[in-house]
Amino acid sequence: MQATLQLQAAAAAPVARRTQQTRALAGPCTAPQQPRMIAAKVGAITSQRNVAAHAKGAIKPMEATFTEFKLVDKSKKQDWYALLASAEFYFNDAQNEQMAENLRERVRYLTEKGEEVDMLFVCEPEWLERLFPEEAKKIRRPAVALLCPDKHWMTFMRIRLDRVIQVQLKDMTTEEVATSTQPVPKFPPPAKWTAPYKPYAWGWWDRFML
Amino acid sequence: MQATASVRAQFLQARPACRPAARRSAVQPVRAAAAQGEMVDDMGFKLMRKGVKVAAKETILSPRFYTTDFDEVDEIFNLEKNPNLPMEELTAMLEEFRRDYNQKHFVRNEGFHEAADAIQGDMRKIFIEFLERSCTAEFSGFLLYKELGRRLQKSNPVVAEIFTLLARDEARHAGFINKALSDFNLALDLGFLTKNRTYTFFKPKFIIYATYLSEKIGYWRYISMYRHLQRNPDNQLYPMFEYFENWCQDENRHGDFLTAVLKARPELLKGLEARLWSRFFCLSVYITMYLNDHQRSKFYEALGLNTTQFNRHVILETNNATARIFPEVPDVEAPGFWPAMDRMVQYNEKIVEIGNSEAPEFLKKVQQAFYIERIIAECFQLFVGPMVRSGSFDIEGAGSYQY
Numbered sequence: 001m002q003a004t005l006q007l008q009a010a011a012a013a014p015v016a017r018r019t020q021q022t023r024a025l026a027g028p029c030t031a032p033q034q035p036r037m038i039a040a041k042v043g044a045i046t047s048q049r050n051v052a053a054h055a056k057g058a059i060k061p062m063e064a065t066f067t068e069f070k071l072v073d074k075s076k077k078q079d080w081y082a083l084l085a086s087a088e089f090y091f092n093d094a095q096n097e098q099m100a101e102n103l104r105e106r107v108r109y110l111t112e113k114g115e116e117v118d119m120l121f122v123c124e125p126e127w128l129e130r131l132f133p134e135e136a137k138k139i140r141r142p143a144v145a146l147l148c149p150d151k152h153w154m155t156f157m158r159i160r161l162d163r164v165i166q167v168q169l170k171d172m173t174t175e176e177v178a179t180s181t182q183p184v185p186k187f188p189p190p191a192k193w194t195a196p197y198k199p200y201a202w203g204w205w206d207r208f209m210l
Numbered sequence: 211m212q213a214t215a216s217v218r219a220q221f222l223q224a225r226p227a228c229r230p231a232a233r234r235s236a237v238q239p240v241r242a243a244a245a246q247g248e249m250v251d252d253m254g255f256k257l258m259r260k261g262v263k264v265a266a267k268e269t270i271l272s273p274r275f276y277t278t279d280f281d282e283v284d285e286i287f288n289l290e291k292n293p294n295l296p297m298e299e300l301t302a303m304l305e306e307f308r309r310d311y312n313q314k315h316f317v318r319n320e321g322f323h324e325a326a327d328a329i330q331g332d333m334r335k336i337f338i339e340f341l342e343r344s345c346t347a348e349f350s351g352f353l354l355y356k357e358l359g360r361r362l363q364k365s366n367p368v369v370a371e372i373f374t375l376l377a378r379d380e381a382r383h384a385g386f387i388n389k390a391l392s393d394f395n396l397a398l399d400l401g402f403l404t405k406n407r408t409y410t411f412f413k414p415k416f417i418i419y420a421t422y423l424s425e426k427i428g429y430w431r432y433i434s435m436y437r438h439l440q441r442n443p444d445n446q447l448y449p450m451f452e453y454f455e456n457w458c459q460d461e462n463r464h465g466d467f468l469t470a471v472l473k474a475r476p477e478l479l480k481g482l483e484a485r486l487w488s489r490f491f492c493l494s495v496y497i498t499m500y501l502n503d504h505q506r507s508k509f510y511e512a513l514g515l516n517t518t519q520f521n522r523h524v525i526l527e528t529n530n531a532t533a534r535i536f537p538e539v540p541d542v543e544a545p546g547f548w549p550a551m552d553r554m555v556q557y558n559e560k561i562v563e564i565g566n567s568e569a570p571e572f573l574k575k576v577q578q579a580f581y582i583e584r585i586i587a588e589c590f591q592l593f594v595g596p597m598v599r600s601g602s603f604d605i606e607g608a609g610s611y612q613y
Contacts, residue, residue, distance in 0.1 A: 059440045059446060059451070059452055061440060062440070062455075084613065085613045086613060094527060095531065098429075101455060102459065105311050105456065105459050106311075108311075138611070138612060138613050140612050151302070152301070152302040152305040153302075153305075153306070155298065155302035156302050156303060156305075159299055159302070159466050159473075160469075162534040162535070162602050162604075163613060164613065165613060194519075194522060194523045194526055194527075195437070195527075196437075196516065196520050196523060197437035197438045197440065197441055198441060
């Protein structure tokens, strides 16, 4: 049943699209009858594809809609919070793709307010083994840290992600906390991808790396 | 055509009201309903007055309005009675809501009216139903949160302000959808609904479980539709979908607030009773959505989605999110889970089919009872089926987990 329906829909799609294109090209002058009446008569299944021209392609890919921004100054010294987990957890997990949306939203908000963008990702941070040897043992490698000096926001992220270890880095420059010893690996294609959409393009996190 | 409908409607309204004694079925041909003295638009939707739609009949699967025991809520959050209530996470959530990321987001573009005109035929009807359900659900959230915010003002100002800010978001969403409905020449009279709809009573802790789930499932629904449409612009048939990404970030954050609430009152997460309730609420929310969406499969197909795949993904990810806080969640990847859900869809289809048939009312009830019993039996099977122990590491401890 399901399969038949889909097949029908798939077959109807290109036809409907063509019809619509012709209608758009023809315009009101070549169609003497009232165009709206025509649309109404199409009715039923095919009218589903009667997409208003403006709506087409209105949703741009996420990667293309990040607001331009400059990361926090390299030499700025401050206290940081870090959430530690594996690179796999942050960047190759359907559940955590919401991070991309979340960060994008926050970037937009901060730039609108004229505030600094101070969220950073660091893959295998230089300080991990040196400062947190115990925590480092509990993390699948390569490890990734999400860093930000905003305590409230990091508490909120920890509520959401839960499966992360929170640590604090006092009085360190952006450059110091962001020193990475390894790039983010290319992940093998996900074994079980259940979503009706594709994953966000690999590397969306690069803009948060120094 | 529009004009004719409203003229006809006015004419019919002027007649003495002759309410039909008994309805043969919920879905009636337009003419039949109109003949009995009700205002009906050209799609067959009943009208309260011109351009204002009579809300759809409530069923067990439709969005509800909730009320609760507000004194008991006060007991939960009152800072004088609970001086040790951990407020750190709740305060952090308040800061997040105060930022109001989407303050400027819900501004309509010019496309709405034109797009509404372009949606015709069966699809128009399905679309209006979708908008109505979404609007009712958002508005229901607004009413509940607003009241909670009002009642907690003195006893816990932080939580009160958060509830008020959640109400702000929900009101924005509901208003946005209702404005969209007006492009279809139909809007809901939300003031009338507030006064006249039945409110379902839930104990506060059930409100917390249920709203957590509905916020999270709302996020996964909207983001999945949005991301699908991002890759399939040909199916982008209505500009409202463009707003879904930012929109659902609100829903997701609301869910996180309820996570913070649950963590502040860990007794809601500990023990056998909490586990059974977690199970119960997860399953009810998943089953309700699965049946509802399959009943409206055409809508999702029109967007180019496969209803089953879409639903399974939404449930799977909502379950993954929920596993970060609820002490127990159903194992949706267990072998029997989806077949059981699919059988319920079939039983539900039968029930709807019988409801729409011409058979006498009592016979319908008898015929439907058989399938209702089957659904209850399936629900019970799932309830005692495989579960996964889960929960926040702050409550359950991380053990030897490899992060």
